[in-house]
Amino acid sequence: MKELYRKLFHITFGAVIAGGIWVLGRDDGLAALFVALIAGLVLIQWKLSGFEEKVIDFFLSKMERKVTIPGIGALMFLLGAILALSLSKTVGFAVVVLLVFAFGDGASTLVGIKGSHRIFYNPRKTWEGSLAFFFTASAVSVFFLGPIALLLCFILAIVESLPIPFDDNFTITLAGAALSYVL
Amino acid sequence: MSLVAGASSADLYLVLACLGFAALLFCHNRRAIFLALLLATPTIPLLKNAINEDRPCEGWLTCPEDSGMPSGHSAIAFIFAAGSLGSPSFWFFFPAALVVGFSRTYWGAHSMAQVASGAGLGVALFFISEELLIYFGAIKRRTHWKVKRFVKKRILAMRKAKKSGNVMPAKQSSRQAKAPVVKRR
Numbered sequence: 001m002k003e004l005y006r007k008l009f010h011i012t013f014g015a016v017i018a019g020g021i022w023v024l025g026r027d028d029g030l031a032a033l034f035v036a037l038i039a040g041l042v043l044i045q046w047k048l049s050g051f052e053e054k055v056i057d058f059f060l061s062k063m064e065r066k067v068t069i070p071g072i073g074a075l076m077f078l079l080g081a082i083l084a085l086s087l088s089k090t091v092g093f094a095v096v097v098l099l100v101f102a103f104g105d106g107a108s109t110l111v112g113i114k115g116s117h118r119i120f121y122n123p124r125k126t127w128e129g130s131l132a133f134f135f136t137a138s139a140v141s142v143f144f145l146g147p148i149a150l151l152l153c154f155i156l157a158i159v160e161s162l163p164i165p166f167d168d169n170f171t172i173t174l175a176g177a178a179l180s181y182v183l
Numbered sequence: 184m185s186l187v188a189g190a191s192s193a194d195l196y197l198v199l200a201c202l203g204f205a206a207l208l209f210c211h212n213r214r215a216i217f218l219a220l221l222l223a224t225p226t227i228p229l230l231k232n233a234i235n236e237d238r239p240c241e242g243w244l245t246c247p248e249d250s251g252m253p254s255g256h257s258a259i260a261f262i263f264a265a266g267s268l269g270s271p272s273f274w275f276f277f278p279a280a281l282v283v284g285f286s287r288t289y290w291g292a293h294s295m296a297q298v299a300s301g302a303g304l305g306v307a308l309f310f311i312s313e314e315l316l317i318y319f320g321a322i323k324r325r326t327h328w329k330v331k332r333f334v335k336k337r338i339l340a341m342r343k344a345k346k347s348g349n350v351m352p353a354k355q356s357s358r359q360a361k362a363p364v365v366k367r368r
Contacts, residue, residue, distance in 0.1 A: 027296040034299030037306065041268065041277065048269040050335075068324060069269070076310070082303030086253060086296070087234065165318040166311055 003113065006063040006073070007106040013074065014102020017081050018095045026091045033082050040075045047071065080169035087177035096144045097176030100156055104137030105168055108160060122163040133157045148183050155179060199259050202279055214322055216266040218312035219305075223262065226308065227255040227301075241291035254293040254301030257284040261305030280305075 021029035043056065047070040060070055069075075081098055088094035112129020119125045134157040141149035159175045160168060203220070231250040238251035260280035267273040284302060287293040293301075316322045 027294065030296035030299040034295070034302060037299075037302060038281070041264065041306075045268060045273050045277070075306075079303050079307045079310075082300060083307060086300035086303065087230070165314050167314070170307060170311065 002063065002065075003109060006065070007109050009059075009063050010073075010077070011102050011106040013077060014098055014106075017077075018098040018102065021081070021085060021091065021098070022095050026085060026094075029091070030082065030085055033078060033085065037075075037078050037082065040071065040078055044069060044071050044075065076167045076169040080167075080173035083170065084173040084177050087174070087180075089180040092144065093180040094177070096141050096149070096152075097173055097180070099140050099144075100137040100153060100176065101169070101172045103140045104133040104153065104156065105160065105172065107136035108133035108157075119161055122161055124163070125161045130157050130161045133160055145183075152176070152179055152183060199256065199283070202260065202263050202276065202283075211270060212266045212309075212313065215309060215313040215316055216262060218316060219262045219266070219308040220259065222308050222312060223255070223258055223305070227253065227258055227304070230304070231255075236297070238297075239291050239294050246292065251293050251297045252300055253304050254284070254287055254298045256287055257293070257298045257301035258305035258308070260284065261302040262309050265306040265309035 017033075020032065024032060047056070047060075056071075064070060064073065080101065084097045084101075085091070085094045088097060108129040111132035112126045115126030115128030117127040119127055119130065134153050137153040137156065138150055141153060145152065156172055156176060156179075159171055162171070164171050203216075228249070230253055234252040235250045236252035238246060240246035257280070260276075260283035264273065264277045264280040267276040280302070284298045287298055288295050313322070317324050
């Protein structure tokens with residue numbers, strides 16, 4: 001249940017950030033994300049110092065995995081958005097990468113935890129999860145990019161399934177930004 | 184004001200070097216900070232060449248010739264800020280990183296977007312280095328934040344008990360309190 005709330009928040013958060021960037025543009029979008037990063041770092045520091053606030057505690061108890069730093073998931077998403085926006089060739093491509101990541105990663109986790117067919121190079125992931133990533137992300141991004149979105153989502157689904165020790169927020173957004181120069 | 188106007192990029196590097204020295208002295212994540220700095224050294228120039236975005240260069244007498252995206256100064260300053268997260272030294276490194284970032288926009292060496300990008304890159308590089316060190320077994324994963332806070336509270340309670348003369352921690356003293364009752368019976 002916690003994972004469902006978490007991924008629903010992940011999708012909503014991603015869609016809101018992508019929409020905000022689409023409206024604000026690159027420079028103002030990056031400035032807004034910078035303000036959010038500052039606020040996020042201060043909130044995490046307050047939480048680590050013993051600060052208690054009912055609303056934040058409610059969200060953490062409902063959505064946070066067993067992690068070493070409170071709110072690290074949201075912070076990683078913000079960092080991924082900053083990297084995608086600053087490294088992508090165009091704002092439109094950065095928005096698509098964020099939407100692919102938000103919807104694809106959310107769907108892959110929700111479907112993947114029910115799946116039983118393990119991927120041979122990464123036993124922590126399942127084929128069902130990767131397929132869910134591909135189909136959901138394609139359905140969202142095909143409206144923006146056309147048929148090339150299928151190739152983008154296929155490559156990003158492979159990247160998502162790789163056994164890389166870094167957070168998905170970095171790997172997918174960085175790979176997406178790199179693909180903006182190739183596709 | 185004249186001091187600010189006369190400051191050059193080299194002076195800022197001196198400030199960053201001092202910040203780095205302080206970080207290596209006071210931060211508990213020294214290894215991750217050091218690795219993040221090592222990773223940042225080739226990454227930032229590579230990204231500057233790849234993105235190739237001009238600097239605003241307004242009111243800056245000696246504007247650097249390289250591209251502006253992302254800001255290297257703010258990336259390095261935010262590596263220290265992220266490295267000190269969870270320790271009291273954060274309240275020194277974080278404002279310092281903000282001052283470094285905003286001074287770059289104030290002097291016209293970078294736009295706000297370039298500073299934001301540098302800050303994001305710096306924090307991301309720190310967490311990537313931390314994950315790399317954990318993966319290769321160089322450092323242990325941090326304790327869960329709730330457990331850490333619980334342990335901190337226990338230690339503070341024990342210190343308070345020591346100061347007030349009651350040397351035993353709260354749990355043991357309650358056992359002692361039960362013991363005399365048994366003796367009386």
